[in-house]
Amino acid sequence: MIDGKMKLLISSLIFTFCVLSKGALEKLPLTHILVQLPLLICVGYLLVEDKSQKIGEWYIGGEWNKGGYASLLIAIFTIAFWMLPRSIDAAISSGTMELLKFLTVPLLIGVPLKLGWHRTHPILKGFLKAQAISMLGVAAFIYIHAPIRICNSYLENAQQDLGYGFLYTSIALAVIWSAPLFLSQSAKSFHLQILRG
Amino acid sequence: MIKPSHEPHSNLIKFTMLLAGAVLLLMMIIGLLMRAAQGDLIEIDAAIFYQLMTAHGAGMVGAASLTGAAIMWYFVSRYVHLVQEVFVVFLTLFLFGVLFILGSISLGQFGAGWTFLFPLPAISGGAWETGAAAAFIIGLILIGVGFLLMNLEIGRKLISTFDGIGGALAWPVISGKVAPDDAPPPAIVASMATIIFNTIGIVVGAAVLVSSLINLYVPSFEVDALLAKNMIYFFGHVFINATIYMAVVAVYEIIPEYTGKPWKTSRIFAIAWSAILLFVMAVYPHHLLQDTVMPAWALIMGQIVSYLSGIPLLTVTAFSLCVYLRGSNIKWDLASALLVLGVAGWSVGVVPAIIDGMISVNKIMHNTQWVPGHFHIYLLLGEVAMSFGFMAYLIKEAKSSEFQMIDKTAFGVYLAGGIGFTLMFLVSGAMSVPRRWAVHAEEWMLQDRIATAFALLVIVGALIFVARYIIGIATYRRT
Numbered sequence: 001m002i003d004g005k006m007k008l009l010i011s012s013l014i015f016t017f018c019v020l021s022k023g024a025l026e027k028l029p030l031t032h033i034l035v036q037l038p039l040l041i042c043v044g045y046l047l048v049e050d051k052s053q054k055i056g057e058w059y060i061g062g063e064w065n066k067g068g069y070a071s072l073l074i075a076i077f078t079i080a081f082w083m084l085p086r087s088i089d090a091a092i093s094s095g096t097m098e099l100l101k102f103l104t105v106p107l108l109i110g111v112p113l114k115l116g117w118h119r120t121h122p123i124l125k126g127f128l129k130a131q132a133i134s135m136l137g138v139a140a141f142i143y144i145h146a147p148i149r150i151c152n153s154y155l156e157n158a159q160q161d162l163g164y165g166f167l168y169t170s171i172a173l174a175v176i177w178s179a180p181l182f183l184s185q186s187a188k189s190f191h192l193q194i195l196r197g
Numbered sequence: 198m199i200k201p202s203h204e205p206h207s208n209l210i211k212f213t214m215l216l217a218g219a220v221l222l223l224m225m226i227i228g229l230l231m232r233a234a235q236g237d238l239i240e241i242d243a244a245i246f247y248q249l250m251t252a253h254g255a256g257m258v259g260a261a262s263l264t265g266a267a268i269m270w271y272f273v274s275r276y277v278h279l280v281q282e283v284f285v286v287f288l289t290l291f292l293f294g295v296l297f298i299l300g301s302i303s304l305g306q307f308g309a310g311w312t313f314l315f316p317l318p319a320i321s322g323g324a325w326e327t328g329a330a331a332a333f334i335i336g337l338i339l340i341g342v343g344f345l346l347m348n349l350e351i352g353r354k355l356i357s358t359f360d361g362i363g364g365a366l367a368w369p370v371i372s373g374k375v376a377p378d379d380a381p382p383p384a385i386v387a388s389m390a391t392i393i394f395n396t397i398g399i400v401v402g403a404a405v406l407v408s409s410l411i412n413l414y415v416p417s418f419e420v421d422a423l424l425a426k427n428m429i430y431f432f433g434h435v436f437i438n439a440t441i442y443m444a445v446v447a448v449y450e451i452i453p454e455y456t457g458k459p460w461k462t463s464r465i466f467a468i469a470w471s472a473i474l475l476f477v478m479a480v481y482p483h484h485l486l487q488d489t490v491m492p493a494w495a496l497i498m499g500q501i502v503s504y505l506s507g508i509p510l511l512t513v514t515a516f517s518l519c520v521y522l523r524g525s526n527i528k529w530d531l532a533s534a535l536l537v538l539g540v541a542g543w544s545v546g547v548v549p550a551i552i553d554g555m556i557s558v559n560k561i562m563h564n565t566q567w568v569p570g571h572f573h574i575y576l577l578l579g580e581v582a583m584s585f586g587f588m589a590y591l592i593k594e595a596k597s598s599e600f601q602m603i604d605k606t607a608f609g610v611y612l613a614g615g616i617g618f619t620l621m622f623l624v625s626g627a628m629s630v631p632r633r634w635a636v637h638a639e640e641w642m643l644q645d646r647i648a649t650a651f652a653l654l655v656i657v658g659a660l661i662f663v664a665r666y667i668i669g670i671a672t673y674r675r676t
Contacts, residue, residue: 123283126349130400137404138411147417182362
């Protein structure tokens with residue numbers, strides 16, 4: 001198992017990588033949306049350690065986040081904001097928005113996901129996964145078939161590449177999330193999830 | 198042999214079946230009106246005919262899926278603890294979905310058929326507004342979400358109880374690691390397989406439904422018509438097939454109560470259900486055999502898998518049923534008779550589908566009444582018969598277990614009506630009478646009129662089944 005300090009180190013390294021490779025990753029929407037943003041989410045996700053929190057029980061297991069709903073809602077609304085092409089455009093053209101992106105994606109998506117996901121009911125988890133797979137398919141359709149440039153900062157063919165990226169991500173997530181369920185070993189951990197859920 | 202260890206959610210399921218029974222009757226009456234209109238026995242405006250056709254299609258698919266879901270939930274909940282509230286949420290979403298669909302048809306005059314095939318919902322030629330098409334699509338999405346939640350609840354419990362999907366599909370029995378006596382019961386194997394393909398179908402369906410919704414309001418976002426058709430038919434095929442795969446659970450669970458011989462998960466049974474899991478998803482291109490722009494391999498796959506699809510059904514369920522019934526001294530009553538009829542109807546109904554699944558035949562038959570002939574046998578004498586059988590089973594203790602004259606009459610009338618009604622579709626199809634036409638030529642009307650008479654018989658039989666069910670429930674409540 002990776003301990004808290006190691007997670008913090010990895011988180012810092014990923015964040016540094018995202019900052020240093022900003023220009024390269026933001027050159028194309030494909031790498032901007034499907035590489036940089038997920039990496040920033042990982043940064044936040046790794047920031048929170050389950051047990052050794054100084055803030056204490058309230059933070060990890062408090063009533064405020066019963067069922068993980070509060071933190072999941074924060075994460076979902078922040079994701080929704082950064083899904084808007086206009087937000088992505090602004091992050092490129094405005095330094096303030098860029099800074100906001102580097103702060104909000106880890107802190108308002110990664111951290112809440114970590115805080116809420118393990119408390120989320122398995123049915124809701126399954127629903128959110130199914131939703132993610134199908135809506136990535138819809139996003140793929142939108143980006144591939146859009147008759148206009150959705151982002152002013154990117155070319156039309158680049159946005160089509162992103163569309164295909166969404167499609168392949170959707171397929172990959174479907175496989176990654178469902179394949180372990182066929183194995184009995186993972187079923188046991190799934191059972192634990194149920195007991196915890 | 199794993200035995201049932203939990204009390205099923207009887208009251209909730211009885212209520213659900215009551216709702217479904219009422220919808221089935223209503224939809225049958227709509228079907229009767231359509232056939233009568235085609236036979237020029239009554240006059241229905243063409244626009245209204247297509248609205249009725251859309252309501253009939255969506256309503257029947259909905260009622261079949263609702264009964265299938267209720268049956269699966271009832272029997273799975275005997276083996277694992279299912280959270281009843283999930284079914285309540287499912288039912289609520291389902292009913293809201295139905296409201297949206299009925300509203301889109303009755304208030305918005307939506308009439309594009311239940312398959313909502315792109316681009317028809319968006320290009321109505323003034324027959325309906327965008328809002329009506331959107332309401333229809335939202336209704337379908339609500340129903341899909343309901344099913345997704347129900348599948349997740351059943352799926353997670355089966356996965357945790359039976360050691361993964363593989364365990365619930367009885368793969369250890371296939372590999373010989375576990376003896377059939379220790380295998381999950383057939384109801385579990387069938388439910389697990391159905392949940393997997395139905396969930397995949399719903400996820401694909403959700404994607405194409407939302408894409409269609411976007412296209413409705415922003416037409417410049419054009420859906421790739423071929424991709425949309427593939428996704429719609431993948432979803433539609435899987436969803437309607439899932440109804441009967443859920444309903445057959447009733448046969449696996451109820452028939453052994455009559456024969457006294459437990460229905461075991463044999464190696465062949467487990468292999469067959471894993472094959473069904475793949476076939477149901479791979480066979481859908483047989484709906485697109487006339488789309489010449491489809492890749493040749495996909496169409497060939499559709500034809501070959503159509504042949505193969507019948508094998509697990511016929512060998513495993515139909516053949517096994519015959520074996521279980523043989524020499525069992527079964528005491529027939531309405532429930533057992535209807536369940537056996539359901540398997541027979543399913544087995545017979547698959548034959549016209551296999552024939553139409555041949556590319557050379559499909560070129561001629563696809564848009565004829567041959568196809569409704571297939572799916573009406575499949576549903577009317579298959580899934581719906583099983584559902585009525587399950588309803589009779591639910592109230593079995595409330596009435597005498599004898600196969601009373603009224604039951605025999607209702608069964609006979611329903612069977613005769615069902616055979617005659619579906620046969621008229623097949624005959625018309627063989628004569629190249631087109632399907633989905635509101636107005637028929639004079640030469641086609643004889644079959645339409647005969648079918649109308651048979652439809653009336655079906656309704657009389659179904660009315661008695663539902664009436665008996667209501668009386669049975671009322672008797673339960675009194676005792």
